[in-house]
Amino acid sequence: MQKFPRKPVEHEQLDLFRPMTNRPQWKNLPAKVRHQVASMLAQLIAEFVSDQTHSKDQKELIDE
DSSP states (O other): OOOOOOOOOOOOOTTOOOOOOOOGGGGGGGGHHHHHHHHHHHHHHHHHHHHHHHHHHHHHHHHH
C-alpha cells in the first residue's frame, strides 16, 4: 500500500471561547471617575436598602 503525505486540514475556529477583553483596572482609572463610580454605587445601595425597608414596613402594615 502506498502512503501519500496528508495535506493539513484547516478548521474554522468556533466562537466558543472568545479572547479576553482588556478591561480597565480600577487603580488605573482617573480619580474623578473612581469617585463618580463610588458615589453612584453608594446611591444605588442606599436606594436598594430604602426600598427593602419600605417594602418591609408596608408588609407589616398589611399584616396588622
